[in-house]
Amino acid sequence: MTVKQPVGDGRIVFENVSKFYGEVLGVNRVSLSVLPGITGLVGPNGSGKTTLMNLTAGLLRPTRGRISVLGMSADRPEELFRHVGYSTQYDAFPPGLTGYQFIESFLRVHGFAAKEAEAMTWKAIERVGLTEAAGRKVAGYSKGMRQRIKLAQAISHQPSVLILDEPLNGLDPMARAEVIALFRELADGGLHVLVSSHILHEVDLISDQVVLINGGYVIAEGDISGVRDEMEEEHPVQVLIRCDRPSLLASRVFEQDHVVEARLDDDGKGLLVRTRDADSFHLLLNEVVLANGLTIEGVAPADSDVNAVYQYLIGSNGEKS
Amino acid sequence: MAVYERNYGRYQGEMTPSWSRFLIIPRYAYREVFQSRMFVSFFVLCFAVPFAGLLMIYLHHNLSALKFLNLPLEQLKDALPINASFFRRGLEFQGSLCFLLVLFVGPALISPDLRNNGLPLYLSRPFSRTEYVLGKMSVLVILLSLITWIPGLLLFFFQSYLDGAGWFRENLQVAMALFVGSWIWILVLSLLALAISAWVKWKPVARISLIIILWVLWGFGRAINEALDTWWGWMLSLSMAVSNVWASLFGLTIDDADLVMPIWAAWVSLAACCLICLWLLSRRIRAYEVVR
Numbered sequence: 001m002t003v004k005q006p007v008g009d010g011r012i013v014f015e016n017v018s019k020f021y022g023e024v025l026g027v028n029r030v031s032l033s034v035l036p037g038i039t040g041l042v043g044p045n046g047s048g049k050t051t052l053m054n055l056t057a058g059l060l061r062p063t064r065g066r067i068s069v070l071g072m073s074a075d076r077p078e079e080l081f082r083h084v085g086y087s088t089q090y091d092a093f094p095p096g097l098t099g100y101q102f103i104e105s106f107l108r109v110h111g112f113a114a115k116e117a118e119a120m121t122w123k124a125i126e127r128v129g130l131t132e133a134a135g136r137k138v139a140g141y142s143k144g145m146r147q148r149i150k151l152a153q154a155i156s157h158q159p160s161v162l163i164l165d166e167p168l169n170g171l172d173p174m175a176r177a178e179v180i181a182l183f184r185e186l187a188d189g190g191l192h193v194l195v196s197s198h199i200l201h202e203v204d205l206i207s208d209q210v211v212l213i214n215g216g217y218v219i220a221e222g223d224i225s226g227v228r229d230e231m232e233e234e235h236p237v238q239v240l241i242r243c244d245r246p247s248l249l250a251s252r253v254f255e256q257d258h259v260v261e262a263r264l265d266d267d268g269k270g271l272l273v274r275t276r277d278a279d280s281f282h283l284l285l286n287e288v289v290l291a292n293g294l295t296i297e298g299v300a301p302a303d304s305d306v307n308a309v310y311q312y313l314i315g316s317n318g319e320k321s
Numbered sequence: 322m323a324v325y326e327r328n329y330g331r332y333q334g335e336m337t338p339s340w341s342r343f344l345i346i347p348r349y350a351y352r353e354v355f356q357s358r359m360f361v362s363f364f365v366l367c368f369a370v371p372f373a374g375l376l377m378i379y380l381h382h383n384l385s386a387l388k389f390l391n392l393p394l395e396q397l398k399d400a401l402p403i404n405a406s407f408f409r410r411g412l413e414f415q416g417s418l419c420f421l422l423v424l425f426v427g428p429a430l431i432s433p434d435l436r437n438n439g440l441p442l443y444l445s446r447p448f449s450r451t452e453y454v455l456g457k458m459s460v461l462v463i464l465l466s467l468i469t470w471i472p473g474l475l476l477f478f479f480q481s482y483l484d485g486a487g488w489f490r491e492n493l494q495v496a497m498a499l500f501v502g503s504w505i506w507i508l509v510l511s512l513l514a515l516a517i518s519a520w521v522k523w524k525p526v527a528r529i530s531l532i533i534i535l536w537v538l539w540g541f542g543r544a545i546n547e548a549l550d551t552w553w554g555w556m557l558s559l560s561m562a563v564s565n566v567w568a569s570l571f572g573l574t575i576d577d578a579d580l581v582m583p584i585w586a587a588w589v590s591l592a593a594c595c596l597i598c599l600w601l602l603s604r605r606i607r608a609y610e611v612v613r
Contacts, residue, residue: 094433094442
């Protein structure tokens with residue numbers, strides 16, 4: 001480990017960025033400021049996630065606007081590409097290479113001398129837990145191993161920004177947990193880790209902040225709870241309470257103005273409450289429980305995950321509601 | 322070390338010169354190419370004519386070694402002089418082998434990267450599209466050089482060594498013709514193979530395309546010439562164009578008048594082919610294919 005060298009202003013900044021492929025919209029009028037940590041990029045197929053990632057990686061140039069990655073732009077590719085690690089969603093491996101050769105050859109392309117490339121290759125392979133398989137051909141790897149070797153090539157040159165397109169696809173739960181832990185470790189070390197995924201729950205779990213994108217437009221950004229708070233006024237929060245006397249609880253909470261719905265579970269042991277004021281509701285819940293001696297099995301937000309936010313923002317027809 | 326200092330560290334050491342990085346590409350390409358026994362056998366056979374040439378040059382200067390054969394050695398020596406024609410014939414034969422080698426290696430150079438969306442792997446590094454093409458091209462350039470101008474010049478210097486400085490001075494144009502002529506053909510074939518590999522995903526189709534461009538267009542050009550009693554048809558034939566350029570570089574003439582085209586036309590034909598190939602490559606070699 002060495003001391004991190006801060007680069008530029010430490011942010012990835014999109015200033016009114018648009019990208020058009022001829023007449024086809026890639027992304028439009030995107031303004032973002034991405035801080036270090038894990039940033040989840042979420043959106044349906046064709047929403048512009050990959051375009052946004054490719055713009056960040058300098059693989060595409062914006063039609064309009066300006067992108068600054070830690071103070072650098074794609075106008076200086078030699079400098080930018082040293083700081084960016086990129087992994088595509090595709091299994092793009094040159095034929096016939098072993099895992100070790102795959103990493104080592106691209107480090108050499110990057111400009112590392114043989115000795116450094118060898119050491120860095122082993123370090124990256126160890127980090128993704130593929131040391132034993134390093135001598136085997138990538139063509140014989142499982143889907144999960146391929147994801148990990150792609151991750152290894154993205155981190156092997158020690159970038160400051162890691163751009164990973166669908167990096168968790170195909171990983172089994174154990175490998176997924178290990179890779180997520182690695183993301184966290186890298187993010188805690190000051191890296192920008194930009195992760196796209198269509199598995200919303202997964203992004204919710206790992207991201208410090210999310211960028212929701214649809215139809216080429218960024219429709220929300222920030223941390224999930226922050227986005228959810230902004231929605232509370234128009235879209236009540238749902239809270240599921242499992243307790244021994246839900247009907248009593250329902251009668252009490254329904255007296256409150258901010259509660260718009262209280263619905264009993266079919267099994268008679270749960271209550272789903274929709275409220276416009278989550279803080280007041282939780283205070284009320286404490287009071288009711290203490291006053292009536294309710295036994296609470298669990299209280300869980302029913303829709304604070306990114307999926308609910310996403311459903312709200314995008315809607316069934318793909319339009320922002 | 323304090324916890325806040327335990328950050329992810331970047332490499333701060335020296336990098337290799339950027340001009341040399343494209344040479345990483347052929348290193349791994351050769352591993353795959355030379356795994357084929359058929360290719361290895363073919364590649365070894367490519368050295369048969371240079372070796373025969375070496376033997377001829379040696380015997381030309383050491384006729385006593387053949388005395389036991391009871392042959393008219395002096396007449397034989399006069400019949401097979403070591404001159405510009407000798408080297409040109411060698412280059413023409415090796416040039417044909419170049420085509421076969423490109424037919425084997427060329428189609429697999431770029432198409433797998435495009436098929437697997439592998440270009441971002443290269444282009445998300447300090448590695449330009451030009452360097453990528455140079456790297457892929459160097460796979461062919463190195464192999465083709467090994468069977469054309471390198472053995473050609475070795476034979477030239479061997480002959481110069483045996484015949485003396487006078488022959489060397491008198492035939493300096495032959496050395497230049499070997500070098501320049503080989504490079505022209507290498508560049509044309511390499512760019513053609515890369516352009517086809519970039520646009521045609523299936524190897525068999527890519528090979529058929531190469532054959533069409535080299536041989537079918539030759540036949541088409543000949544048909545045009547015969548039908549219209551002109552030489553313009555040879556503008557379509559790369560092999561005829563390069564053959565005329567070689568003859569010009571060696572300071573020789575082509576015996577069959579039907580195969581002759583103006584030298585400027587030959588150069589234009591080859592240059593046009595290179596430019597079209599470069600344009601095709603520039604259209605195709607991009608980090609991302611844009612599907613409209």
